[in-house]
Amino acid sequence: xxxxxxxxxxxxxxxxxxxxxxxxxxxxxxxxxxxxxxxxxxxxxxxxxxxxxxxxxxxxxxxxxxxxxxxxxxxxxxxxxxxxxxxxxxxxxxxxxxxxxxxxxxxxxxxx
Amino acid sequence: xxxxxxxxxxxxxxxxxxxxxxxxxxxxxxxxxxxxxxxxxxxxxxxxxxxxxxxxxxxxxxxxxxxxxxxxxxxxxxxxxxxxxxxxxxxxxxxxxxxxxxxxxxxxxxxxxxxx
Numbered sequence: 395x396x397x398x399x400x401x402x403x404x405x406x407x408x409x410x411x412x413x414x415x416x417x418x419x420x421x422x423x424x425x426x427x428x429x430x431x432x433x434x435x436x437x438x439x440x441x442x443x444x445x446x447x448x449x450x451x452x453x454x455x456x457x458x459x460x461x462x463x464x465x466x467x468x469x470x471x472x473x474x475x476x477x478x479x480x481x482x483x484x485x486x487x488x489x490x491x492x493x494x495x496x497x498x499x500x501x502x503x504x505x506x
Numbered sequence: 507x508x509x510x511x512x513x514x515x516x517x518x519x520x521x522x523x524x525x526x527x528x529x530x531x532x533x534x535x536x537x538x539x540x541x542x543x544x545x546x547x548x549x550x551x552x553x554x555x556x557x558x559x560x561x562x563x564x565x566x567x568x569x570x571x572x573x574x575x576x577x578x579x580x581x582x583x584x585x586x587x588x589x590x591x592x593x594x595x596x597x598x599x600x601x602x603x604x605x606x607x608x609x610x611x612x613x614x615x616x617x618x619x620x621x622x
Binding site (some may be wrong): 428430435436437438440442457483491492493494495496497499500501 | 508533538540547548549555557599603610611612613614616617618
């Protein structure tokens with residue numbers, strides 16, 4: 395089955411700096427890669443996703459890149475703000491039902 | 507956007523009792539619903555995949571007789587934790603997908619289960 399690894403587990407950045415989180419996956423058939431943001435005690439919220447036929451996608455301060463050959467994808471957050479502090483999860487799906495395999499998560503702390 | 511509700515949000519029960527958690531898609535028909543378990547400061551662990559009108563598909567290591575899943579309609583799935591024990595205490599989250607070419611999962615707000 396699919397295995398998703400995520401690094402780093404914690405990331406501290408100064409407000410205004412960029413944050414990068416990296417994930418690798420094992421199943422070459424995976425074709426959908428979402429990123430979720432989860433605040434303490436809350437539901438995961440989709441912040442951006444990318445499909446395997448696209449190499450990069452950007453939405454304001456957030457971007458995701460995908461390297462199918464290397465089987466890794468990354469989340470980039472620019473101009474970080476304190477409200478970006480949360481746990482971020484990457485995930486991958488190769489299942490026709492949309493079953494997701496999640497990475498272990500990255501605790502991002504943005505200090506003013 | 508698509509909205510998924512979950513009820514109850516928090517439940518405390520005695521050891522040996524059963525607890526039912528409901529997951530509803532409020533404004534769309536969910537062909538598939540998923541049930542996750544999340545321990546503190548840990549990732550989401552998929553427990554089972556539930557398709558309307560079919561038996562749920564459980565992940566390896568998840569006891570199907572312990573965690574009963576019913577997906578009676580395109581808007582409702584239930585998870586029943588039977589004969590709950592303290593080790594079943596956790597945050598349970600459901601998600602739902604509309605199917606088709608987009609696989610985006612919409613998550614419920616989660617249920618905090620505490621078994622005394």
